[in-house]
Amino acid sequence: MKRRIERIYQLVYQQSGITTVEIAETLNIQRSNASKDLNLLVKNGQLKKSEGRPVQYFATDRNQTILAQTLTSPSTPTKSQENISYPNQATDVFARIIGTTGSMKNAVEQAKAAILYPPKGLNCLITGPTGSGKTFFAHAMFQFAQTNQIVDQDRELIVFNCADYANNPELLMSHLFGYVKGAFTGAETDREGLIQQADGGMLFLDEIHRLPPEGQEMIFYFMDHGSYNRLGETGKTHFADVRIVGATTEDPHSALLDTFVRRIPINIQMPSFNHRPVVEQLDLVRVMVAMEANRIQRKITLTEDVIKALLGSVSYGNVGQLKSNVQLICARGFMNHMSQEVIQITINDLTEGVKSGLVQLSADRVKTSDISPYLEPEMVVTPDEMNELIRTDTYELPYNLYDIIGDKAALLKTEGLDQETINHFISTDINVHLKSFYKDHGFSFDTESRLNEFVDKQIIDLSNRIASLVSERLQTYFQQNFIYAMSLHISSFLKKINVGETRETNVNIREMANDYPQEFVVAQEIRHLVEEEFQVVIPESEDYYLTVLLVSLRDDQPNGKIGVVVAAHGNSTATSMVNVVKELLEVNHIQAVDMPLDMHPRVAYEKIREAVISVNEGSGVLIMVDMGSLATFNEEIKADTGISVKTLDMVTTPLLMEATRKSSVLGSGLEDLFQSLGEFRGYGRVEKKKVAKTQVEKIILAICASGEGTAQRLKEIIERPLKQRKLDHISVKTLAVTDMKEKIADFQEKYQIIATTGILDPKISAPYIPMERILNQETNQVLDELLLENDLSEQKDVVLTATSAKDLCLKFMEESFTFINPKKMLAPLWQLAERIIGNQKESKDYALMVNFVMHMSGTIERSILNEPLMIDQQELANFEANNNNQKMNNALNDLENQLNVTIPNSERYYINQLLQNKQETIQ
Secondary structure, three states: OOOHHHHHHHHHHHOOOEEHHHHHHHHOOOHHHHHHHHHHHHHOOOEEEOOOEOOEEEEOOOOOOOOOOEOOOOOOOOHHHOOOOOOEOOEOHHHHOOOOOOOOHHHHHHHHHHHHOOOOOOOEEEEOOOOOOHHHHHHHHHHHHHHOOOOOOOOOOEEEEHHHHOOOHHHHHHHHHEEOOOOOOOOOOOEEOHHHHOOOOEEEEEOHHHOOHHHHHHHHHHHHHOEEOOEOOOOOOEEOOOEEEEEEOOOHHHHOOHHHHOOOOEEEEOOOHHHOOHHHHHHHHHHHHHHHHHHHOOEEEEEHHHHHHHHHOOOOOHHHHHHHHHHHHHHHHHHHOOOOOEEEEOHHHOOHHHHHHHHHHHHOHHHHHHHHHHOOOEEEEOHHHHHHOOOOOOOOOOOOHHHHHHHHHHHHHHOOOOHHHHHHHHHHHHHHHHHHHHHHOOOOOOOHHHHOOOOOHHHHHHHHHHHHHHHHHHOOOEOOOHHHHHHHHHHHHHHHHHOOOOOOOOHHHHHHHHOOHHHHHHHHHHHHHHHHHHOOOOOOOHHHHHHHHHHHOEOOOOOOOOEEEEEEEEOOHHHHHHHHHHHHHOOOOEEEEEEOOOOOHHHHHHHHHHHHHHHOOOOOEEEEEOOHHHHHHHHHHHHHHOOOEEEEOOOOHHHHHHHHHHHOOOOOOHHHHHHHHHOOOOOOOOOOOOOOOOOOOEEEEEEEOOOOOHHHHHHHHHHHHHHHOOOOOEEEEEEEHHHHHHHHHHHHHHOEEEEEEEOOOOOOOOOEEEHHHHHHOOHHHHHHHHHHHOOOOOOOOOOOOHHHHHHHHHHHHHHHOOOOOHHHHHHHHHHHHHHHHOOOOOHHHHHHHHHHHHHHHHHHHHHHHOOOOOOOHHHHHHHHHHOOOHHHHHHHHHHHHHHOOOOOHHHHHHHHHHHHHHHHHHO
16 A cells, blocks of 8 residues: 555645645645645655645645635535635645635635625625634634725724723724714814724624614614714715625524615625534644744744644634644643753643543544544644644744743743742743733633623722732642633622622631631622722621631632522523633533433433432532522432432523532632522622612613603602512612703712613613513513513514504503593604604614603693693703704694694703704714
């Protein structure tokens, strides 16, 4: 049988102009091996290769002209791909991407269609999980546009991260569209926006799902018309020719407005790392190692176990996580073998996190079987392999980490430190540099961005300060999840203090804390820090819990944690929750059991039983389920396995996070853990100086045009369940739209506003509950979401139709008024709303019409009783002198004639205010 290198030469001789990928596929060999042999044949003069991309190989004894081959178009072109002339491979940047003919083939074809579609290309959306290469792919699309002369070579890709301005539409608008001098405080000169900078090129909107609805509307108006206005500018319209590419990790149809999604004809789906073929995964490893070899200009070898560990270590982070792990182990390998010519990386050079990937891969028998044929005892990567591999890399370090390592090692050696101590210091440096870089580039190497979804950034910042304090005081090593565990602990007990709950110190916790006097002193310092930061009084009993937490987070703790199993109905519900917790807390004593709805109960039981056995470390197992019916497995599993188990239902991600955190704490018993979770109140969102040492009255603020009428009715609706629950510390206050700008700050100073509702979102830190949601749902349900979770962001607004909107109005009038006939009044008031407001038959329009009809029904009732709303005489005079809203006035005059009532100017003033303020919020 011919050797591999001989078979490769024979194939190139027969098929001149063949690429590495084609050779690997034809001969069924690993691409990396094909590349290595091809380079050796070129070095020996037996083959020659082309200069373009992808590289093509030719036998030196065949005099052939190197011709670029045209890419074949899709076998079934979509409408958007008709009449597109694809470029040749020599100018095709996509040919350098791993998986172009495999898992990325469809994405590449869609991208080319989006760029080349006449006359100006198509806007598109790149979707895919974190770290799957969305940003990299957007850069490739831009380079493709440049190499095909669609975008000028002097243009740059304009990148905008929507997450930075998710809660500030005005700032968002100023960055995107620019502003004029005087548009807001601090706007001292005119400034062009990113849209203008991207004119003639491409704008990449990263994390586009973080755009608020107002921001999405701004963008799709620009998509439709190609025109925009700068903030604060009137009477002048600007035009720009911009291709827009968005990226999101979320389902577009649930995270974006339908009207926005409809304007994006192409959705490019990036595959996750684990859904890519094994050959592509190995090629990605080789590419990334080659980049490091090129940087240090040394050969790097990796053992078979190292390759397996790298592949198995990739979970949530996909290609981005793989890249960070490769950089980490190469840096550590360089540190350990700095004086050697070849950097030989073995299992001993891996961190515990990467090393655990070997276990993960071994547990996946299918993947282990798939990868075996492609693995060799050693992967050898040389610096010059970069010539064969893709050069553009999103996660390219802006500095040479290896120079930093070498310089630091030399400096420490002159100080007389031994090699073990030097390696410890440098390992810390490597972690700090890489974590900082990946955090700044949108890939959360330390997952702090995910933690921020559950905990205030202020608490995370404080936990970082506490970490420094603890390291200085105790002079010991702590687990990498120290920041996460401390942040969640602080957030949890602040929430309890916030709702007025205290806890007695567990006897076991107190006794254990007494054995650690040094940690106890530091715990007292931590308590004082938190008190000072958030202006709260924390019971001294918290010192014992903080002490045990510090001891539990030391890096030298033995096993014996309480295991956690999550079982939930659905194809991936449990896995999704567990992945978030694993990502944040870096734990292994937790396992997910997904149960599709058609799974037989016996099969579900077996899976849960196996999971319980897997995570048991001798301290028992907590089973967390989504439905109470699963709790029936509790006694059977205990009898079957002999393992102590407790079952808790209604599992949520925050509850699971708290359970996992507490199950890791030394001294925790299964019964104590179970009881404490029943008292869990979520993680609080705390603002500095807002939680005072003295009790502050909590309020829900209801806003309407006048502060009376509709707001009073909302107040009654909300107060009823508050009284039933005896929540006397929460009250409902009303505010007129006209007074909002002047009085909202006073309300915030005097009260703790836990939510707002009414006709207008005041855009403060408290959650806003649309009025139609209060009226359409059980108020108890809204209060549960507000008081228990303190976060309504995941709850979808009521989607209104014409019928449901009219039903809301009718219900409101029937319950609120005495002298008007709701059924007869609804038709003329609805017609009035359509006439004044207009209606595009969208939910937001109906919401505005509902607010308007509710207010007008109160206006008619007051007119019948001759009890109009009052207004300051000077304000009324100003309104009468400047009232030029003819559309409103004519419509109200016709209504007066139709109903034989009089609508005085004071009422018209409030109607005008309602229309002005509400329209401003939807433009």
